[in-house]
Amino acid sequence: MGGAGSVAIPAQSLLALAAILFCVGLYGALTKRNLIIVLVSIELMLNAVNINLVAFSRLGVAPNLNGQVFALFTITVAAAEIAVGLALLLAVFRLRKTSEVKDLDLHKW
Amino acid sequence: MWDWQNASPLTGLNFVAMVVGAVVVLAIGLGVVTYTIYAERKVIGWMQGRIGPNRVGPFGLLQSIADIVKLLIKEDVVPERADRVLFLLAPVIAFIPSFMVLAVIPFSARHPFTANLAVGALYYIALSAITIHGVMLGGWASNNKYALIGGMRSAAQMLSYEVPLGLSLVGVILMAGSLNLNDIVEAQARSGWWYIVPQFLGFCVFLVAATAELNRTPFDLPEAESELVAGYHVEYTGFRFAFFMLTEYLYLFAMGGLMATLFLGGWTGPWLPGWLWFAIKVFAFIFFQFWLRATMPRIRVDQLMSFSWKVLLPLALLNLVVTAVLKAFLS
Amino acid sequence: MSPYWNAYLYVVLFTLFGLLLPFAALWIIGPILRPNKPAKGKLTTYESGLEPFGDAHVRYHARYYLFALLFVVFDVETLFLYPWAASFHQLGLFALAEMLLFIVMLAIGLIYAWRKKVLEWT
């Protein structure tokens, strides 16, 4: 019951997965026009980071739980981030009737 | 070969046992749902001076099966204005977690039917939240006003009651010192009392939150037929509708199992075999739900929401704090 | 291989069956058994017996979002409470104080939401 024992997954594969996920997220965050999707893309990047954290907690030089605890904190921060981000979006949508990034790039509303 | 839980490495026979276990749980789940619906109609009928289903088979025992067959051969209508993909997918999204949660319910002492997860209780809470997506998307994809309001309300309600439900478990976890449902049962057996006694407040919160989470009377707002006609599944026909129903009743079974495990000592009990004790406890929960349904009017949506946040959540927190303080100072 | 894997393999089996059942019933067996006779009337949306008018996809009140928001916040709280409760017997009084502080903070959040009438439906 005490955990998975040794894991036969090479760290490279995990890191590669995380890297690809991160790049996909980054592309989305840079190009998408809907604010919700931009936020979602950022979540993708955060998840990529989390994969690395958990991977190193298991596959690091000295395996310990720090990585998992950090992943937990990341999840928490992500939850707070998206909650406020979407609340901002709602507030903006109310004023501007749009959820597109392009329409929100004015300094003065 | 049946004891695959501690088999290491896993042999082919163990794996077969595992598959058999899963199939058996699936069959039990479907059977329980079929006869829960039958029992519901019978019990509520009796409470209302009626005799309930009695035409198909002896005592109407085949009624639910006839209904399933009927639903299976019904035309599958997808409304023109609906979002086709989501409309088709929503019942599946709702159904899968309802079946998956059964994996961690300990049905009896030694058997190949339970995954011994260290995060058992959290697994249940986490997965049951996914069903909300199915309900919400089903309502949204129908592109129907009643369905959309029903779906949104349903989601808001399930979200609101998920929190007290999750918090009411914390008291039990505190006492048992584990998230593993098997450990919780054993801890109850060791301590000599069912947790319903020391955790009575938590039990009450759990019972109310579970009823709301299951969308059952008096919290059956999402499908309030007198207001929203049928809520989120207004546009669903045939077997797609059946899957929403199946989801609800599977959760009824699973929630009964969870309650029995956490508060009523699971499969433990004198004289009778473990699985029978478990079945009795689950049925007591299910019967209580029927009884409520025969008695209660429906609570109003705003009262429903404030009840969760203003009454249940503080109560759950109070229960948690009291349990923790007592535990800290008594041990 | 360890019991850990066995338990999760079992969960995977449940996932597969959970997928298999609806797909088999809805996409394989279903089309064979059920008739398909679409008609204009059948395909319209239900609207109390009238022709549907207007779009159902209008925006709703933000209170739904606020409930979801509260849910997220308290879900995170629950998440931290679980390992705390499970390991409490090994932690001692300091952990109790930690958690009390944590709960008090969130209770303040709840009271704030209460005062701001987020918990009111109307």
Add this chain to the structure above:
Amino acid sequence: MFGFLKGLGVTLSQLPRKKVTLQYPDVMPEWPERFRGVHRFIPELCIVCNQCARICPTSCISLSGTRDENKKLRIDTYDINFDICILCDLCTEVCPTESILMSDTFELASYSRDDLYLDMHWLYENELRYERAHPDRVAPAQLEKAGEA
């Protein structure tokens, strides 16, 4: 505070009570003597006075008769359109010879409106059926007259 517990007690106490369901097609309901079902008609008694057709609020009765050799009116046709009959019982109330009466037939559903157009023969058949079913309810006067005819 816990008023709903009383309600729970009420529903539970109803659980073992005797059930009131009537197994309808298997067990037929018991109709009282005055029950107003589909009409029955005794042609021998009819004097073709046309009062039933006149009192009928929905004008669903139509009848015709001819004078026989004794200058007595004899009924030829007697039709009730059950599409519009509201079973108000006014026709039997005005009938001077009790030739049009109500029976206990109440199952009127049919697939076609044509089936709801009941003629004299159907109504007489209904009378015979009613007599067989309720030998005790036939009025002596009626028997007498029927015997004469």
Add this chain to the structure above:
Amino acid sequence: MLGLAWTPPMIAFLVISLLILVCAIMAISFRKVIYMALAIGGVFLGCAAVYILLGAEFVGAAQILIYAGAITILIMFAIMLTNHEAEEPPAAWSVRNIAAAVGCVLLGVTLYAVIRSQSWPHGAAGADVNQGQSNPVAVGLALFQHYTVPFELVSLLLIVALVGAVILAQERKEDE
């Protein structure tokens, strides 16, 4: 593939990675925003599976609870409260988009090169990160013994997020 050991965990990992990547690509290539939200749910679930595969049960369950449950719901509510039918326009080959794509591909290639060039530790065989406890208990111990301050900061963060989001999202009474 390239000398990989075809152990069951590895196969599971490959399947899960495939799921994650397909869902991630779908999440940024669908046109309807609500489909994107659904696809991102798939990514979250896949990540949870990876964590569980790595023995981090509790983080996996947390991922399902918070990401797949709460956050996805939040996103869906946000969609339903703004523009239901919001759609992304088909990818236009503007300079900006091309630049972003090239940049991302370059970043990916660089990262991959770095990953390949290093030799990574494989974790001490037989090391038990949970120290004989079950995973949630071990996480609890680590969290409440070593990360007390961050933990309390989490509550602060949550309350700030709550207050901020309530202020932003709440509709003013005069609108009613």
Add this chain to the structure above:
Amino acid sequence: MAQTEETLERLGVPADKLEHHRLRLDDDPDVRTEEMLLNVGPQHPSTHGVFRLLVKIRGETILDAEPVIGYLHRGTEKLAEDLQYTQIIPYTDRLDYLAAMLNNYALCHTVEEALGLEIPERAEYLRVIVMELQRIASHLLFIGTYLLDLGAMSPFLYVFQERERIVQMFNKICGARLTYNYMRIGGVKWDAPPGWLDEVRAFVPFMKERIKMYDDLITGNEIFLNRTRGIGQYDTETALKYGLSGINLRCTGFAWDLRRKKPYSIYDRFEFDIPVGTRGDCFDRYYLHLLEMQQSLRIVEQALDQIPDSGPVLGKVPKLIRVPKGEYYSGIEGARGELGFYIVSDGKDKPYRLKIRKPSFVNLQLLPELLRGQNIANLIAILGAVDIVLGEVDA
């Protein structure tokens, strides 16, 4: 502003809709939630028949409501102009089909008043007994359907048990279960069959027990209280302004009961109270139904004690009833309020014009006012408590 239009265009909002959108934006630049028109009915489980309520909502607040009626219109008033007075009686059965005896009586009573007929004693008592039983049956059904609207299904099935007994008694006395056609001008059609009065006498204690059961089951239930207390409240002034009557008026505390205030038939011989509410909310309306059933039982008991053992049940009435030229109105306390028939006669055997004061129709007029500004969740609770019968509203 220009930017918003552009956005709308990009979103594919058609030009005509654009106008609509802009209008709203200009009107109320801060509006957050779109308005929506919601149809409740004609095919909706809670409208008690084919009734359509068009509701304009913003979020979940009802801005306005418009009842659309007439789906069950059968033209009773017009039909009556071509019917003899006796022939109209079966049509009145179909107005408020839950209280057909009272409708029967209201018509007969008006014609009798016009003719100045003497009604035999026994007939009067029989009329009172069936009318009060009918009132109980009707109130029972209100309780059942109202609780069904509120989501409790058992009361609906319980009320049918008592109602069945009443209906069976009616079946025995007049041969029909719903459309009785029992009253005649100048009396009633049938005398009570042997044993019928004993049956009624046995029914009274049974019904008292059941009323207590409803009280236990419903009145104390917190959920029910929360859904009905203070909901759909109005005061006496509003009620009178809208011409409400019956329980809809009495719930505001105004003791107005025609059986007492303008005694007809033999109601002056009985002792009974007029229960009134205090707040004029949905709960009061529900509770008054319960209390009125008790009062009806009291009347039935007294009538059973006083009824003469035998005697004619139909007075001396001319074969062809001709109402003298003139205008006649008389109202009785129906199950839902003042039920009145207004007859204009030109001296022929058919009315020149028949106008029915339908309490449901009048009570319905208050509905939009009650609903405005309410939460949509209260809609059903309010609609149910107004207690309309569509057969009567549409006539």
